[in-house]
Amino acid sequence: MKKLPVYVKYPLVLGVVCLICGGALAGIYAWTNPIYQQHVAEKKTAALGNLLIKDGLTQDGDLNALFADGGTPTYVTDAYSFKVTGNTSDYYYYNAETAKGYEGTITFGALVDPSYSIIGFTIVDSDESSIGLGVAQKLQVSITVDNPYVSNGDLIMSGASAKTKPVLVAAFESIIASAKTIN
Secondary structure: OOOOOHHHHHHHHHHHHHHHHHHHHHHHHHHHHHHHHHHHHHHHHHHHHHHHHHOOOOEEEEEEEEOOOOOOOOOEEEEEEEEEOOEEEEEEEEEEEOOOOOOOOEEEEEEEOOOOOEEEEEEEEEOOOHHHHOOHHHOEEOOOOOOOEOOOOOOOEEOOOOOHHHHHHHHHHHHHHHHHHOO
């Protein structure tokens, strides 16, 4: 059998190695992705509890899924209404994902009170780069019961790039507009 010329042999070997490595990477992704998605779902669920505790509120009753038929507003991944002890009006909890900021997105939870103000915010997950977000934990957004974010309000934040703030504000405005249409 005739030997292959070097200019054919090297690309052929490189191609085979790339196929093997690509297959291995795809297999690892298929194996680990369900675990990662479960972890994110658990973080979303825990985020509501953490926000309620931080704001000194107690959930009274079950979460009622909003948009169960699928028609979720822009940025919103899922949303719930619920009662808070001592209040007859509904509160809302939204899980949302921003548009691309500096280089990535931010998945977060937002707690909305009956006056349609965002009174709680927490990051659930982020693929925003270190330039855009510092580290997700460095992002400081001043939203509390005493300092809520209201529609067209000023978002006070630090630890993120100038491109991150507008995408957060757009997501907040979408959430508030959505909450106002419920009921």
